[in-house]
Amino acid sequence: xxxxxxxxxxNVCVGCHACVTxxxxxxxxxxxxxxxxxxxxxxxxxxxxxxxxxTFEIGQYPNxxxxxxxKSCLHCEDPPCVPVCPTGASYKRKEDGIVLxxxxxxxxxxxxxxxxxxxxxxxxxxxxxxxxCTLCVDRIYDQSLAEIDRKPSCxxxxxxxxxxxxxxHDPESEVSQAIxxxxxxxxxxxxxxxxxxxxxxxxxxxxKIHQDELERADNPLKVEGHLPKPAKDASSMxxxxxx
Amino acid sequence: xxxAFSVIFLTTLIGAAQGLFLxxxxxxxxxxxxxxxxxxxxxxxxxxxxSLLLLGGGLFxxxxxxxxxxxxxxxxxxxxxxWRTSWMSxxxxxxxxxxxxxxxxxxxxxxxxxxxxxxxxxGQPIDLSFVLGVVGTLLAFALFVCTAMIYACLRxxxxxxxxxxxxxxxxxxxxxxxxxxxxxxxxxxxxQADFFAGWAIIITVLAFAGRAASLVRNAxxxxxxxxxxxxxxxxxxxVQRSMGAMGGTFNTREYFHGKSAAFLRTIKPAFLVTAxxxxxxxxxxxxFSPALLGVAFVLQxxxxxxxxxxxxxxxxxxxxxxxxxxx
Numbered sequence: 001x002x003x004x005x006x007x008x009x010x011n012v013c014v015g016c017h018a019c020v021t022x023x024x025x026x027x028x029x030x031x032x033x034x035x036x037x038x039x040x041x042x043x044x045x046x047x048x049x050x051x052x053x054x055t056f057e058i059g060q061y062p063n064x065x066x067x068x069x070x071k072s073c074l075h076c077e078d079p080p081c082v083p084v085c086p087t088g089a090s091y092k093r094k095e096d097g098i099v100l101x102x103x104x105x106x107x108x109x110x111x112x113x114x115x116x117x118x119x120x121x122x123x124x125x126x127x128x129x130x131x132x133c134t135l136c137v138d139r140i141y142d143q144s145l146a147e148i149d150r151k152p153s154c155x156x157x158x159x160x161x162x163x164x165x166x167x168x169h170d171p172e173s174e175v176s177q178a179i180x181x182x183x184x185x186x187x188x189x190x191x192x193x194x195x196x197x198x199x200x201x202x203x204x205x206x207x208k209i210h211q212d213e214l215e216r217a218d219n220p221l222k223v224e225g226h227l228p229k230p231a232k233d234a235s236s237m238x239x240x241x242x243x
Numbered sequence: 244x245x246x247a248f249s250v251i252f253l254t255t256l257i258g259a260a261q262g263l264f265l266x267x268x269x270x271x272x273x274x275x276x277x278x279x280x281x282x283x284x285x286x287x288x289x290x291x292x293x294s295l296l297l298l299g300g301g302l303f304x305x306x307x308x309x310x311x312x313x314x315x316x317x318x319x320x321x322x323x324x325x326w327r328t329s330w331m332s333x334x335x336x337x338x339x340x341x342x343x344x345x346x347x348x349x350x351x352x353x354x355x356x357x358x359x360x361x362x363x364x365x366g367q368p369i370d371l372s373f374v375l376g377v378v379g380t381l382l383a384f385a386l387f388v389c390t391a392m393i394y395a396c397l398r399x400x401x402x403x404x405x406x407x408x409x410x411x412x413x414x415x416x417x418x419x420x421x422x423x424x425x426x427x428x429x430x431x432x433x434x435q436a437d438f439f440a441g442w443a444i445i446i447t448v449l450a451f452a453g454r455a456a457s458l459v460r461n462a463x464x465x466x467x468x469x470x471x472x473x474x475x476x477x478x479x480x481x482v483q484r485s486m487g488a489m490g491g492t493f494n495t496r497e498y499f500h501g502k503s504a505a506f507l508r509t510i511k512p513a514f515l516v517t518a519x520x521x522x523x524x525x526x527x528x529x530x531f532s533p534a535l536l537g538v539a540f541v542l543q544x545x546x547x548x549x550x551x552x553x554x555x556x557x558x559x560x561x562x563x564x565x566x567x568x569x570x
Binding site for chain 2: 048089
């Protein structure tokens with residue numbers, strides 16, 4: 001069984017919001033109709049987005065760091081939003097695990113948003129139906145696009161390649177390897193929702209040098225015959241031949 | 244959570260209606276076994292009509308919970324399809340079914356169409372209205388359970404995720420309905436008012452205890468989700484600097500009641516007094532002065548509106564962790 005998902009590398013994300021604007025552009029232009037925007041240039045702009053980049057400060061100055069955190073529907077393997085829907089408008093596709101909303105069946109009761117611990121769903125205040133990330137289902141299977149373009153539009157837009165897309169049930173896929181080898185984790189594991197989307201943690205490359213590595217104890221160029229071994233500051237063949 | 248007035252009115256109105264129906268049928272059952280004098284068909288019939296009126300009011304309120312009221316006609320029928328998994332779907336089945344039975348129960352009394360279906364070995368005739376009453380009683384409880392389970396089944400909303408939610412919906416609806424029955428009977432069958440008022444006092448005391456127990460439970464809850472599990476970073480000090488939106492979003496509007504902590508602190512004792520303490524006092528005096536029973540019902544209904552508002556407002560959704568700082 002296939003479970004498509006995004007893997008987001010927090011080590012690489014720079015918080016540029018390119019995925020947000022690209023997502024909005026693609027999904028407001030599709031056959032499902034626009035994603036509403038109210039007061040877009042006013043004091044309090046508000047609208048429906050499938051994807052948002054949030055920013056957190058971890059630690060306290062001066063020992064703090066900034067974390068940019070893209071957040072969209074996690075396409076849970078056990079999605080709590082689906083069984084609560086009274087009309088069946090919310091469903092999880094068997095063939096690829098994408099959680100979708102049928103906008104023609106939704107009655108806008110918002111019950112699914114209560115059942116999602118991540119706040120991944122946002123109602124469209126004009127259409128009055130629930131909307132959410134579709135993993136660009138209208139794009140990833142589009143045969144008229146070049147194969148390289150059959151990826152969610154957020155993935156295509158990311159300038160730092162922080163977003164990976166693929167089947168997390170295929171152990172050899174790029175996303176599965178990334179999760180396995182780079183410590184991929186799920187959000188709020190305490191609720192047992194088994195999110196398909198994973199995050200790769202911030203990782204720091206550190207070089208640890210031990211004191212004994214600073215001086216070469218077994219330098220073959222040391223003067224021979226001085227046994228036991230000469231002291232570290234004794235003359236070596238290097239010194240002898242330095243003239 | 245943001246309390247939706249449509250749902251507040253829906254749950255309180257149908258709660259009272261269910262309680263009223265249960266009160267009427269309890270009386271009919273007592274009367275069948277000769278424990279109380281059987282009342283006229285009009286008493287049970289018009290009482291059912293009153294219950295049906297409240298149910299209709301609740302249903303009308305529910306329309307405004309849909310995205311667009313027109314969805315009630317064009318799409319709401321789909322709501323009964325997912326009864327296997329969705330408590331809301333089950334409620335959408337139980338509510339009209341209960342309304343239908345209340346209508347038939349009232350109609351069988353008012354039309355005097357009560358053919359005896361069987362006779363108990365002890366000699367009591369079981370007529371059509373009694374059978375409808377039994378079915379209606381089962382449906383009333385089913386509807387209570389469905390309504391409450393809509394909230395109690397959401398495991399992330401831990402303030403609701405408790406058997407107390409179901410128990411309290413039953414008890415508060417019952418209390419409201421029995422007080423209404425006491426008031427109704429004070430005008431329609433004054434000699435029976437004590438029976439309803441007596442039960443109303445018992446149920447109201449139980450409801451008070453149940454609601455107090457859930458308040459105590461909720462006060463001791465510790466959140467399961469934290470900033471650390473929300474973004475998966477192990478650090479005791481994490482602050483959101485931006486939620487990714489410059490104005491409010493659906494996520495900032497739907498999940499927060501929008502009132503101050505002081506308001507929340509005020510409404511809690513206020514609803515405890517108006518929904519439980521004052522009605523109990525009025526019921527006690529109402530045993531001597533029927534008009535007070537009407538005051539008790541109206542006052543308690545206002546208290547229950549506040550109770551329901553608080554019920555929604557108190558639930559803290561884990562998604563709020565992601566939406567703390569506009570920027």
